[in-house]
Amino acid sequence: MFADFLLRRLSLLLFMLFALTAFTFALNYLFPGDLLTNFSGELNANFSQTQILQQKYHIDDSLLVQYQAFLIRLFQGDWGLSLSSGQEVFGHVKQLFPATIELCVYALIVALCLGIPAGVIASAYHNKWPDKVISSLTLLGFSIPVFWLALLLIMIFCLSFGWFPMSGRIGLLYEIPPVTNFILLDIWLHDFPYGGQAFADALHHLTLPTVVLAMYPTTVLVRFTRDSMLTVLEQNYIKTARAKGLNRRQLILDHALRNALLPVIKQVGLQFSTLITLAMVTEVIFSWPGIGRWMIESIYQRDYPAIQGGLLAVSFFVIFANMLADVIHTLLDPLARNQAHGKV
Amino acid sequence: MANRATDKPPTQTPSALQQYRYLASYWLLPMTALLSALLAGCSDNTAQAQRKIQGIVYCAEANPVSFNPQVTTTGSTIDIIANQLYNTLISIDPLTAEFRPELATSWEISEDGKQITFTLRKGVTFHTTDYFTPTRTMTADDVVFSFNRLFDVYNPFHFVGDANYPYFQSVGMDQLIRQIVKVDDYTVRFELFSSESSFLSNIATDFAVILSHEYAMQLVELERKQDFDILPVGTGPYKYKGFLRDNLIRYHKHPGYWKHDLAMDQLVYDITTNNTSRIAKMLTKECDITAHPSATQLETLAARKDIRVDKAVNLNVGYWAFNTEKPPFDNVLVRKALAHSIDFQKIMKAVFYGNGIQARSILPPSSWAFQTQAMPSYDPERAREFLTQAGYPDGFEMDLWAMPVSRIYNPNARKMAELIQSDLREIGIRATIVEYEWNTFLERVGQHEHDSVLLGWAADTPDPDNFFSPLLSCTATFSGKNPANWCNPEFDLLLTQALDTSDLQERKQFYQQAQQMLITELPVVPIAHGMRFQASNTSVMGIELRPFGGISLANARKN
Numbered sequence: 001m002f003a004d005f006l007l008r009r010l011s012l013l014l015f016m017l018f019a020l021t022a023f024t025f026a027l028n029y030l031f032p033g034d035l036l037t038n039f040s041g042e043l044n045a046n047f048s049q050t051q052i053l054q055q056k057y058h059i060d061d062s063l064l065v066q067y068q069a070f071l072i073r074l075f076q077g078d079w080g081l082s083l084s085s086g087q088e089v090f091g092h093v094k095q096l097f098p099a100t101i102e103l104c105v106y107a108l109i110v111a112l113c114l115g116i117p118a119g120v121i122a123s124a125y126h127n128k129w130p131d132k133v134i135s136s137l138t139l140l141g142f143s144i145p146v147f148w149l150a151l152l153l154i155m156i157f158c159l160s161f162g163w164f165p166m167s168g169r170i171g172l173l174y175e176i177p178p179v180t181n182f183i184l185l186d187i188w189l190h191d192f193p194y195g196g197q198a199f200a201d202a203l204h205h206l207t208l209p210t211v212v213l214a215m216y217p218t219t220v221l222v223r224f225t226r227d228s229m230l231t232v233l234e235q236n237y238i239k240t241a242r243a244k245g246l247n248r249r250q251l252i253l254d255h256a257l258r259n260a261l262l263p264v265i266k267q268v269g270l271q272f273s274t275l276i277t278l279a280m281v282t283e284v285i286f287s288w289p290g291i292g293r294w295m296i297e298s299i300y301q302r303d304y305p306a307i308q309g310g311l312l313a314v315s316f317f318v319i320f321a322n323m324l325a326d327v328i329h330t331l332l333d334p335l336a337r338n339q340a341h342g343k344v
Numbered sequence: 345m346a347n348r349a350t351d352k353p354p355t356q357t358p359s360a361l362q363q364y365r366y367l368a369s370y371w372l373l374p375m376t377a378l379l380s381a382l383l384a385g386c387s388d389n390t391a392q393a394q395r396k397i398q399g400i401v402y403c404a405e406a407n408p409v410s411f412n413p414q415v416t417t418t419g420s421t422i423d424i425i426a427n428q429l430y431n432t433l434i435s436i437d438p439l440t441a442e443f444r445p446e447l448a449t450s451w452e453i454s455e456d457g458k459q460i461t462f463t464l465r466k467g468v469t470f471h472t473t474d475y476f477t478p479t480r481t482m483t484a485d486d487v488v489f490s491f492n493r494l495f496d497v498y499n500p501f502h503f504v505g506d507a508n509y510p511y512f513q514s515v516g517m518d519q520l521i522r523q524i525v526k527v528d529d530y531t532v533r534f535e536l537f538s539s540e541s542s543f544l545s546n547i548a549t550d551f552a553v554i555l556s557h558e559y560a561m562q563l564v565e566l567e568r569k570q571d572f573d574i575l576p577v578g579t580g581p582y583k584y585k586g587f588l589r590d591n592l593i594r595y596h597k598h599p600g601y602w603k604h605d606l607a608m609d610q611l612v613y614d615i616t617t618n619n620t621s622r623i624a625k626m627l628t629k630e631c632d633i634t635a636h637p638s639a640t641q642l643e644t645l646a647a648r649k650d651i652r653v654d655k656a657v658n659l660n661v662g663y664w665a666f667n668t669e670k671p672p673f674d675n676v677l678v679r680k681a682l683a684h685s686i687d688f689q690k691i692m693k694a695v696f697y698g699n700g701i702q703a704r705s706i707l708p709p710s711s712w713a714f715q716t717q718a719m720p721s722y723d724p725e726r727a728r729e730f731l732t733q734a735g736y737p738d739g740f741e742m743d744l745w746a747m748p749v750s751r752i753y754n755p756n757a758r759k760m761a762e763l764i765q766s767d768l769r770e771i772g773i774r775a776t777i778v779e780y781e782w783n784t785f786l787e788r789v790g791q792h793e794h795d796s797v798l799l800g801w802a803a804d805t806p807d808p809d810n811f812f813s814p815l816l817s818c819t820a821t822f823s824g825k826n827p828a829n830w831c832n833p834e835f836d837l838l839l840t841q842a843l844d845t846s847d848l849q850e851r852k853q854f855y856q857q858a859q860q861m862l863i864t865e866l867p868v869v870p871i872a873h874g875m876r877f878q879a880s881n882t883s884v885m886g887i888e889l890r891p892f893g894g895i896s897l898a899n900a901r902k903n
Contacts, residue, residue, distance in 0.1 A: 085589045158628045166628050167621070172592055172612040173399040175585075194397060287621070289591050297590060301781055 005330060013323055020315050024308050025070045031304045035059065041081030041089065041305035074312070080305035084298070089309035092294060097313055098181035099169060100283065100290035104275045106206060107213035108268065115218040116264065119225025123260075124252055126230060134222060142219040146278050150212045150285040157208065164208050167287035171205070174198040209286045216278055217271045224267050229260040262333045269325015273318045399610030400884060400902055403622045403631035405749050406782050407589055407615055410505075411576040413551045414494060417510045417814070417825065418786060419751060419802055419894070422550050423635065424613055427896035428595060429471075430553035430578035433462055433487070436545065438890040441806045443544055447482065447554055447579065457539025457846070462487070464530040469600040470556045471583035475575050478558055482579060484526040489557035491524050491534075501560060504569050511551040511804070514820035515542070515813045541846045542813075545805035550894050554579060581607040581898045590615055606886070606901055619750055626651060626879055632902060633880040633887065635895070636750045639697040645879045655699075656889040658876040659708050659803035661811065662753035663868040664764070665827040666796045672740060673795065679866040681730035682796075683720035685771045686764055688871065695760045696872060703870035705859045706811055710891070712848075713808035713855035717863040719870075727771045739772030745789065745797040749782045752874045753800030760798055760871075790824030797827050800874075803892040808855050810892075812839050816867065830867035 028038040036050065037043060039057045054060065058069045073079070079089040122134040158166040169183045170176065176186050176198060184206075187199045232238065233256055241255050280292030287293070291310055298306035406420040413426045433448040443451075448462040468482040492499045494509050495518050512518060520543070522535045536543065546552065559577040563569050576584050579602070582595035593613040601607060614631060616622045623641045625631040627648070637645060637653070646653045666673040666682070673679060692702050701709065705717040731737060746761035747754065754760060758779070765775045780788060789797055803810045813820065818836050820826035835858060842854035862868070876889055886899040 087589075154624070159624060162628060164628075165630050166624060167616075167630060168591075168614075171630075172401050172594075172614055173397050173610055175594065175610070287616070289588070294590070 002330070006327070009323060009326065013319065016319055017316075020312070020319070021071060021074065022067065024312050025067050027304075027308055027311075031307075033302075033304060037083070038304045038308075039080060041083050041086075043083060079309045079312075082298070082306045082309075083303040084301045084306070089305050092306065093291065093309055093313045095178065095181055096289060096291040096294050097317070099183070099288060100276070100279050100292055101317070102182045102184070103206075103209055103213060103282070103288060103290060104272070104279055106210045107275065107279075108217060108271070110210055110214040111217035111221055111271075112268070114214070115221025116225050116261070118218075119222045119264075120229060120252065120257065120260075122222065122226040123229035123233065124248065131226075135226075138219045138222045141215050142223075144215065146212060146216065146281050147285060149215060150208075150282060153208055153212060154285070165205055166208070169205050169289060170198060170202045174201060209282050209288055212286075213275065213278055213282045217268075217275060220267065220271060221264065224264050225260065228263050229256060232256045232260040262329065265332065266325060266329045269322050269329070272321040272325075276314055276318060397610065398608045398902065399612060400608050400632045400897065400900055401612045401614055401630065402897065403616045403625055403634040404593075404613045405615075405617060405619075405622070405635050408587075408593065409783050410573045411584065411587075412555070412573040413553050414490075414509055414512075414555075415505050415573055417514075417551070418783070420635075420749065420782070422894035424593065424894075425576070426550035426553065426894045427580065427898055428582045428611060429576050429580045429584060430555075431468075431580055432548060432550070432552050433464075433554065434544065434548045436548045436805060436892075438888070438892070443548060447487075451544075453544075458536045460534045460536070460543065461527070462532045462534070464532065465602065466530060468579050468602045469598075470559070470579055471577050471598050473575070473577060473583055473585075475571075476556070476559045476562060476577050478556060478577075480558065482554065482556075483529045484532045485529075485557045486554055487532045488524050488526050489560060490553065490555045491521070493555070493560075494518065495521050495524075500564055501569060501572055505573055508823070510823050510825050511549065511814060512546075513823035514815075514817065514825040515546055515809070516817070516819045517546060519819075538844070539846075540843045541851065542805070542807045542809040542843055545807040545810070549804040551804070582611050585610075604899070606899055608901060611897060617749070623879075626881075629881065631881075632884045633878065633897075633900075635878070636752065636755070637877055637879045638750055638755050639699045639877070642699075642877060642879075650882050652880055652882050654878045654880070654887075654889055656876045657710055657891055658752055658874065659711060659806065659810075659892045660753040660800060660873055661703060661706055661708060661870050662751075662798070662800035662872050662874060663703075663706070663870045664796060664798055665868040666866075667792055667794055668828050668830045668867050669792065670795060670829075672734065672736060675734050676865060677730045677734035678736065679869075680720065681727040681734065681771065682768070682773070683866055683869045684723045684727035684730065685767050685773075686720075686869070686871075687722045687767055688719075689722070691760055691763055692872060694763060695754070695756050696874065699875050699877070701873045703872050706862050706868070706870045707808055707855070707859060708873040711806070711808050711811070713852050713859075715856040715859055717859055719863065720866070724767075724770050731771060731773075739774065741774045741776070742768075743778050743795040744768075744775040745778045745785070745794045747782065747785055747797075747799055748779050751800060752802055752876050753872070754798060755874065757798045764798075789827050792824075792829045794827075798871075799827050806892055808851075809839065809843060812855070812858055813843075816862070828867035830865075832861075832865065832867075835861055835865075 028035060031038050036053050036057065036059060040053050042049065042053060045053060058066050077090045081087065082089050082092060118134050122131040125131045154166050157164045174194065176183065176190055179186050179189050183202050184199065187202060192199055238251060238256060241251055279290065280296060282288065283290045283293040284296055291313065295307065295310035298310060404420065404424055408421040408424050409418050410416050410421060411425050411429070413422055413430065431447050433446060434443045434451065435446050437444050447465050447468060449465050450463045452461045464482065464484060464487065466481070470478040470482065472478060493501045494512050496502060520536050520538070520540055522537050525533045525535065527533050556577045560572060563572055581598055581601045583598045585594040585596045587593045592615060595611040597607040597609050614625070616625060619638050622631065622634045623637055623645065626634050626645060642653055645651050666679050668674055688702055692700060704719060705714060707714045731739065744761050744764060746757040750756060761777045765777060768775045788794070789799065801811065801815055814825055816826055816828060816830055816835065817839060818831035821829055821831045838854050838858045838861070842851045845851055878887065878889060880887060883903045884900060885903070886901050888896045888899060890896065
């Protein structure tokens with residue numbers, strides 16, 4: 001049964017990846033500028049270079065052969081050169097993407113730690129004051145645009161009070177050799193240079209972007225947990241449990257929470273695409289050296305190979321994250337495996 | 345819909361409270377742990393304040409285009425690389441304008457002025473970096489190699505980077521030097537075709553750096569010649585460690601620096617293109633020094649106790665250049681009409697906020713060859729007359745290129761362009777403002793793709809020739825440094841005559857004629873001379889603000 005489900009998901013994944021790569025491949029033709037430059041990122045190539053490139057990219061062959069060559073290069077990690085830096089796009093992606101994932105993961109952790117308990121509390125005190133306070137705060141948080149919140153926090157905490165730095169992942173004087181490109185992990189691997197100061201500084205830098213980025217998923221999770229909890233609490237088995245004399249703590253934590261969290265887990269996976277979008281805005285404002293800021297810069301500079309590379313990397317990641325959340329959800333909820341068709 | 349969970353008899357309230365506590369402790373435990381860890385981190389910070397790493401963070405306004413000053417004249421790049429990574433043979437004292445020994449301890453000029461012999465300093469070490477370990481100190485080989493790269497087509501590095509050496513080509517040094525001879529290990533002789541009075545000042549510019557011959561040969565062996573301008577090796581107080589585009593450049597201290605041991609452990613350039621962000625980073629202390637704070641923000645900065653704003657006279661000029669090879673700008677009447685249509689007073693107020701000097705010639709008043717010229721005045725009526733005479737009574741359409749970064753000679757080119765645009769509309773000319781990313785912008789202006797451009801020039805030496813030859817001579821046109829695309833043999837003759845003599849009065853006369861000629865021909869309209877501003881944290885000392893050349897952080901230190 002589960003294998004069957006996985007098979008369906010995988011075939012869907014393959015189709016998605018095909019659509020994605022085909023679209024990215026087509027972008028080379030759709031972008032303005034020279035086709036060969038869009039593919040390779042090689043500016044002002046001389047005659048002999050052009051010849052070599054034409055062979056490498058199979059420019060004179062049919063579209064199908066070109067697409068095949070494109071896929072092979074993709075898997076070999078040859079994503080062309082960035083027009084603005086002249087370095088390999090894949091190298092940039094490898095370096096920058098972990099920073100974005102790191103930020104998203106921390107934001108998600110904060111959202112989970114705050115959102116789920118808040119949702120549970122709101123449902124436990126349905127229509128009482130804790131519910132009303134939480135719901136109004138959630139609505140407020142949900143309505144605040146990320147960039148505005150970010151600027152507001154910078155104005156208050158960075159410029160007025162000077163409590164937090166406003167840019168980057170770590171004080172620039174701390175020199176952390178990139179191994180995994182996850183900053184906290186790198187500092188840990190590097191055995192806490194400067195007596196842990198670097199670690200504290202990195203956390204210090206993390207705080208504001210994480211808070212800003214966590215705002216939206218937190219509010220979504222609060223609302224989801226609350227609604228799903230209320231639905232579960234309506235069900236007959238809860239009524240039975242209540243009739244047996246269980247108190248509310250037992251009722252919620254032991255009986256209702258597990259079932260109520262199932263749709264929430266699925267929601268966490270779906271949040272990833274929104275999170276990456278919001279991360280781009282956050283990165284630009286906090287000068288966070290992640291893939292979002294890099295992509296936006298690339299768009300400004302018409303750096304077509306970089307735009308393609310960034311697009312591919314981000315889309316791959318979102319698809320995989322969704323898929324993973326879906327699989328986990330199915331593992332935990334046998335009912336969901338029974339769907340006749342795969343969904344994303 | 346009645347909710348069972350909350351619909352409870354009052355007797356159960358204590359249990360609800362209990363449960364709330366339970367919930368709170370259940371979920372908030374990890375959060376409190378994290379918070380206390382953070383607080384612990386903070387207290388750690390104060391305890392270990394002494395162990396904090398020593399370094400200076402400088403907020404720069406653009407990515408460097410190269411790490412070798414020989415191949416660029418872009419001010420934002422020179423500010424970052426020249427004085428930190430490299431040394432020159434001689435330098436110019438900013439106060440007395442006399443030559444000072446640097447890598448050359450003494451120099452001698454022959455009777456006819458055609459042979460200049462430099463005696464080199466002994467024991468000067470090159471940087472030991474991740475990619476190069478020197479085995480010897482600086483000798484005459486390095487000096488000969490560094491200059492041969494510029495002028496000798498047989499030098500293996502001459503054609504690396506398309507043989508483009510804008511400064512030296514625009515001042516015509518490539519046609520001046522006959523050969524450079526190594527006399528012995530510590531003596532180098534420059535042999536010139538003719539004597540030129542600005543030769544020593546050109547050798548003293550930030551561009552005439554000394555590179556390592558040994559490193560170059562190593563790259564030839566490894567067949568990685570193109571790395572030469574990307575991974576630098578010099579003799580300066582700091583050595584290259586890393587560069588992350590759009591993020592930072594990191595330099596480490598060069599421990600064996602020949603001059604002094606003042607350098608900090610690290611010098612980091614935080615690349616922040618946004619003007620406001622640079623100021624904000626000053627306020628949050630993420631930057632110790634910031635480049636080109638804009639005039640509107642100076643008061644905010646000066647009001648803070650921990651920030652010092654320095655102001656210095658600088659040799660520079662901001663101008664509006666016309667592409668004189670492109671009709672209708674090849675017509676001097678059109679250029680005159682355009683010049684007369686601009687309200688300079690308004691520009692001085694709105695762009696410079698009173699922190700600049702309105703131009704009275706192409707030379708700034710602090711130059712010794714300066715002479716006040718009859719500048720075109722703001723007179724739309726006259727402008728329209730000139731236009732009618734030139735055959736454009738109804739005006740025309742044109743491009744107005746505005747540089748995208750704030751430079752000393754033009755803190756806000758965009759705003760200036762908008763003011764000019766509205767002034768031009770008065771006389772029936774429809775101008776479109778064009779902007780590109782800074783390095784692309786310079787490249788395209790170099791290819792003369794523009795109609796007219798708002799740009800400027802900051803001097804590299806106090807010699808007045810620095811305002812003429814690199815900017816408006818014919819050789820500058822060929823090397824793409826002449827934004828007016830203006831090549832006038834008569835003008836070039838004046839410049840050559842001025843360089844041929846070393847008599848100060850005579851030179852002055854030639855330069856005054858040149859200034860006059862520029863105002864009558866108007867290939868460029870000089871607009872203003874800016875002041876150099878710099879904001880720095882009060883704990884940083886020893887930053888040298890010179891009236892010419894790039895910023896030097898060689899002596900900067902932090903308490």
